[in-house]
Amino acid sequence: MALNWLIISLGVLFCVVSVSQGRQTIPNPPMRAVNLGGWLVTEGWIKPSLFDGIPNKDLLDGRGLQFKSVTTKKYLCAELGGGTIIVANRTSASSWETFTLWRINENTFNFRVFNKQFVGLNVKGNEIEVVAQSNTTTVSDVFHIVRNSNDSNRVRIKTSNGFYLQAKTEDLVTADHEEETSTWGDDDPSVFVMGFSGKLEGEFQVTNGYGPTRAPQVMRDHWETFIVEEDFKFISENGLNAVRIPVGWWIAKDPSPPRPYVGGSLTMLDKAFFWAQKYGLKVIIDLHAAPGSQNGFEHSSSRDGSIEWGKTDDTIHQTVDVIDFLTARYAKSPSLHAVELINEPLSPSVQLETLTKYYKAGYDAVRRHSSTAYVIFSNRLGNIDARELFTLASGLSRSVIDVHYYNLFSSTFENMTPQENIDFIYTNRTGDLGYVTTSNGPLTFVGEWVAEWGVKEATKEEYQRYAKAQLEVYKRASFGWAYWTLKNVNNHWSLEWMINNGYIKL
Ligand SMILES: *[C@@H]1O[C@H](CO)[C@@H](O)[C@H](O)[C@H]1NC(C)=O
Numbered sequence: 001m002a003l004n005w006l007i008i009s010l011g012v013l014f015c016v017v018s019v020s021q022g023r024q025t026i027p028n029p030p031m032r033a034v035n036l037g038g039w040l041v042t043e044g045w046i047k048p049s050l051f052d053g054i055p056n057k058d059l060l061d062g063r064g065l066q067f068k069s070v071t072t073k074k075y076l077c078a079e080l081g082g083g084t085i086i087v088a089n090r091t092s093a094s095s096w097e098t099f100t101l102w103r104i105n106e107n108t109f110n111f112r113v114f115n116k117q118f119v120g121l122n123v124k125g126n127e128i129e130v131v132a133q134s135n136t137t138t139v140s141d142v143f144h145i146v147r148n149s150n151d152s153n154r155v156r157i158k159t160s161n162g163f164y165l166q167a168k169t170e171d172l173v174t175a176d177h178e179e180e181t182s183t184w185g186d187d188d189p190s191v192f193v194m195g196f197s198g199k200l201e202g203e204f205q206v207t208n209g210y211g212p213t214r215a216p217q218v219m220r221d222h223w224e225t226f227i228v229e230e231d232f233k234f235i236s237e238n239g240l241n242a243v244r245i246p247v248g249w250w251i252a253k254d255p256s257p258p259r260p261y262v263g264g265s266l267t268m269l270d271k272a273f274f275w276a277q278k279y280g281l282k283v284i285i286d287l288h289a290a291p292g293s294q295n296g297f298e299h300s301s302s303r304d305g306s307i308e309w310g311k312t313d314d315t316i317h318q319t320v321d322v323i324d325f326l327t328a329r330y331a332k333s334p335s336l337h338a339v340e341l342i343n344e345p346l347s348p349s350v351q352l353e354t355l356t357k358y359y360k361a362g363y364d365a366v367r368r369h370s371s372t373a374y375v376i377f378s379n380r381l382g383n384i385d386a387r388e389l390f391t392l393a394s395g396l397s398r399s400v401i402d403v404h405y406y407n408l409f410s411s412t413f414e415n416m417t418p419q420e421n422i423d424f425i426y427t428n429r430t431g432d433l434g435y436v437t438t439s440n441g442p443l444t445f446v447g448e449w450v451a452e453w454g455v456k457e458a459t460k461e462e463y464q465r466y467a468k469a470q471l472e473v474y475k476r477a478s479f480g481w482a483y484w485t486l487k488n489v490n491n492h493w494s495l496e497w498m499i500n501n502g503y504i505k506l
């Protein structure tokens, strides 16, 4: 598959006339793209059914659990958030009372506490006390969650030494309750009522959830059916000229990525390039999930919400290698239009200095293989100056800043009416985009937007006006825009649905 575009000439060539302005070469026409979200990087909310076959699918990596002792009537808590003992004396559950799962198999887990230590055991005198002191997992930090067959949220927690945790008193939690003494009643100190707080449904969760024997087939079936050649035809026939394809870092290790990831996504990206060329579309490769996760969200394949990317030089070198690999592989394809070095790094966890260092190295990696591919720098999420990458990007040819505009995920939009949302696009987004789109700076790309909002019951006509407003404003981005996303069970998030149902016309 990989070299198909070299050997098969389909005669359908997409012609990009470039226009020079200032230092930058502006693509003409600008990109009118759609994201292929939820395809090669899993997002559960885009296609929930992908998770249906996972046993104990409510106990995936990153799930937050809270345990209320039926005897003390109080919650288990990592005292001080971690670093010391586990107690059972909290009347309400919040961050210190939340235990985040690392799944070993459907019944077996490590529990991570607020300060990132793992729950384990510590022999102290005659007791085996339960603590959260270790930064790494060991064999004795493994726990089985045993669910009551009549009520799956009534649980007992079994340790690797065969005993069960019990809340002996409010400030003494031990691992010494024997199996046969259990009554499952409200007088049993080894029984807890389990509650949930937060979950992730990304690539790590789906592959680790199915496990090494089932995940390869499940993922292959998903990749082969979720996006097919017909979709590229649809895209090309509906006024779009490009696709932005989110990929995960493990794609560079295909066909044998480290567990739990499974091989095969590279073959699908090869196919995407083949179909893109056939239908005259451009491809923007978007590294959506970097090693360790750059934002803690499921769409960057975070295991448990942690952000490890950029904390060591190793994660940066590894990411540069992924960019090098991908650009080398597709540099000869006439469809390769741009490489986006990393998607949505989160401020302040990812520091500007770290990111700049990576962006310089990533830019050079692209340029080693291609002098024409655009290099896209995603702005950080968070409270930042939208021009913070200008110093870096302005001096580099074919550099692009990616900004994502959603009238969601912030209290600002909570009670806005349809008209207020539309006004916000014409006034505030025009201002935001104008601020980053300058005559001698980098190009600009609205790499993610959607005609969805916080409005509860809007009419079709209101959605149409909202979409139209965004199209009118975002077409001023000098590099172009990309809708999030092509397919989604949530209709307004599916550009395919929006086009087929007359909400959006391009
Ligand atoms: C665990 O990690 C924390 C934070 O990085 C560090 O301060 C602490 O010394 C580590 N503890 C051990 C036992 O290594």
Ligand SMILES: *[C@@H]1O[C@H](CO)[C@@H](O)[C@H](O)[C@H]1NC(C)=O
Pocket (backbone or CB within 6 Å): 148, 149, 150, 184
């Ligand atoms: C489930 O409920 C039945 C009927 O009340 C009871 O006999 C059985 O012991 C219960 N099983 C467990 C595991 O609690």
Ligand SMILES: *[C@@H]1O[C@H](CO)[C@@H](O)[C@H](O)[C@H]1NC(C)=O
Pocket (backbone or CB within 6 Å): 079, 087, 089, 090, 170, 171
């Ligand atoms: C819970 O128990 C610990 C250990 O005895 C104690 O330090 C802490 O103050 C207690 N917290 C509450 C809210 O009772």
Ligand SMILES: *[C@@H]1O[C@H](CO)[C@@H](O)[C@H](O)[C@H]1NC(C)=O
Pocket (backbone or CB within 6 Å): 412, 424, 427, 428
């Ligand atoms: C949008 O821009 C207007 C005009 O500059 C300003 O008054 C308003 O506060 C902005 N709205 C929000 C929600 O930031």
